[in-house]
Amino acid sequence: xxxxxxxxxPYIPFMLEGIWVTLKFVFFAILFGFFIGTILALFKIGSIRxxxxxxxxxxxxxxxxxxxxxxxxxxxxxxxxxxxxxxxFLSAILAFGLNSSAYVSEIxxxxxxxxxxxxxxxxxxxxxxxxxxxxDIILPQAMKNILPALMNEFITLTxxxxxxxxxxxxxxxxxAQVVGADLYRNFEPLLFVGVLYWLMVMGLTLIxxxxxxxxxxxx
Amino acid sequence: xIKVENLTKKFGxxxxxxxxSTEIKKGEVVSIIGPSGSGKSTFLRCLNLLxxxxxxxxxxxxxxxxxxxxxxxxxxxxxxxxxxxxxxxPHLSVLDNLTYAPMKVKKQSKPTAQEKAxxxxxxxxxxxxxxxxxNSLSGGQKQRxxxxxxxxxxxxxxxxxxxxxxxxxxxxxxxxxVMKDLAHSGMTMAVVTxxxxxxxxxxxxxLFLDHGVLVEDGDxxxxxxxxxxxxxxxxxxxxx
Numbered sequence: 001x002x003x004x005x006x007x008x009x010p011y012i013p014f015m016l017e018g019i020w021v022t023l024k025f026v027f028f029a030i031l032f033g034f035f036i037g038t039i040l041a042l043f044k045i046g047s048i049r050x051x052x053x054x055x056x057x058x059x060x061x062x063x064x065x066x067x068x069x070x071x072x073x074x075x076x077x078x079x080x081x082x083x084x085x086x087x088x089f090l091s092a093i094l095a096f097g098l099n100s101s102a103y104v105s106e107i108x109x110x111x112x113x114x115x116x117x118x119x120x121x122x123x124x125x126x127x128x129x130x131x132x133x134x135x136d137i138i139l140p141q142a143m144k145n146i147l148p149a150l151m152n153e154f155i156t157l158t159x160x161x162x163x164x165x166x167x168x169x170x171x172x173x174x175x176a177q178v179v180g181a182d183l184y185r186n187f188e189p190l191l192f193v194g195v196l197y198w199l200m201v202m203g204l205t206l207i208x209x210x211x212x213x214x215x216x217x218x219x
Numbered sequence: 220x221i222k223v224e225n226l227t228k229k230f231g232x233x234x235x236x237x238x239x240s241t242e243i244k245k246g247e248v249v250s251i252i253g254p255s256g257s258g259k260s261t262f263l264r265c266l267n268l269l270x271x272x273x274x275x276x277x278x279x280x281x282x283x284x285x286x287x288x289x290x291x292x293x294x295x296x297x298x299x300x301x302x303x304x305x306x307x308x309p310h311l312s313v314l315d316n317l318t319y320a321p322m323k324v325k326k327q328s329k330p331t332a333q334e335k336a337x338x339x340x341x342x343x344x345x346x347x348x349x350x351x352x353x354n355s356l357s358g359g360q361k362q363r364x365x366x367x368x369x370x371x372x373x374x375x376x377x378x379x380x381x382x383x384x385x386x387x388x389x390x391x392x393x394x395x396x397v398m399k400d401l402a403h404s405g406m407t408m409a410v411v412t413x414x415x416x417x418x419x420x421x422x423x424x425x426l427f428l429d430h431g432v433l434v435e436d437g438d439x440x441x442x443x444x445x446x447x448x449x450x451x452x453x454x455x456x457x458x459x
Binding site: 116118119121122124125126127128129132136137140141 | 267269292293295296298299300302304306307308309310319320323324368369372
């Protein structure tokens with residue numbers, strides 16, 4: 001056993017900065033994924049068949065292939081095809097957002113379909129149009145079913161974000177590797193960023209619990 | 220007010236309603252009774268097109284509901300519906316349940332809708348529950364709120380789909396009392412029910428359905444005292 005955390009002290013600011021770098025793209029990837037996922041979910045429960053097929057095919061492809069492959073395709077293959085030199089930051093948002101939206105769409109679809117059919121009938125019987133029924137009656141109730149699973153997806157995304165270290169994006173994970181290479185000691189920096197990831201996920205969990213409690217007022 | 224001509228409804232190959240024709244006049248209270256599976260709920264749900272008829276025509280105020288050009292949402296505004304399982308909006312307070320559709324669909328202002336809502340809550344005896352959420356109410360209270368919610372749209376016709384079947388026995392009366400008041404105020408009502416007392420006492424007419432066929436259509440006194448058909452007689456024997 002030779003553990004010496006004092007050696008990583010000079011590198012701590014460098015590694016802490018990684019929190020911000022990671023959160024920055026995770027935040028945009030979650031937003032992007034949630035937005036696309038909601039649209040896909042509406043396609044799936046809607047009555048327009050080609051849109052339903054599209055959403056199902058999309059989900060099948062993005063859930064059926066490794067995320068790291070999707071990330072590499074976007075980062076390495078897009079420049080080859082289009083000549084556009086895509087940044088690691090943008091590739092990461094695209095890959096994680098597109099991938100996450102496949103999962104999010106399933107979560108939202110299931111959440112909407114779990115709302116009692118009587119709610120739809122009651123709204124229809126009152127003459128409420130489809131769009132308003134969705135936004136005012138169905139989605140707010142679906143949120144309660146959706147939120148725990150959605151939080152899970154966001155946590156997974158936050159942790160999986162470490163994959164971007166493979167395309168040279170200087171996130172938390174990559175910084176630990178850099179420090180490890182510098183010091184010829186890997187255990188301390190890896191353990192250190194491990195704790196940082198855990199703290200980030202705890203933060204997300206607490207936010208999720210808070211929102212869930214807010215949604216429960218009507219029970 | 221409502222005219223039904225040769226209404227037929229099939230689910231796949233299963234014919235649940237066969238060739239039903241009848242009429243409900245303005246101000247009339249009609250009870251629809253029959254054994255379970257006789258199609259009485261489906262019949263009621265066809266009247267506001269929650270079920271789409273396979274064949275036949277339904278006219279409401281001379282407007283053909285089955286015509287694709289008819290704006291069904293507009294027609295539904297004039298038809299209130301009360302369900303067996305209430306279907307109140309659980310995420311909205313009682314008051315918001317009552318004001319939601321008038322504000323969103325009829326574009327009423329909030330004060331107008333709320334004033335009307337408080338009036339209706341008083342009528343159904345639940346003024347003190349305006350700020351409660353549906354899940355804190357008893358079954359009978361929920362159903363009275365559901366009736367008030369339908370009335371808030373000021374419908375010309377009210378449909379009741381077994382409104383007391385999901386209630387504990389001691390709560391049936393409070394709901395029936397509200398319905399009686401409504402009937403006496405001149406509302407046109409179609410009521411699917413197992414409450415023979417209500418049908419006898421309040422209804423102007425009774426429709427008896429069996430296996431999707433309209434077997435009897437007549438006034439309650441002669442229906443209950445001297446049913447014309449064997450099937451109705453057997454049914455009444457079983458339940459009375």
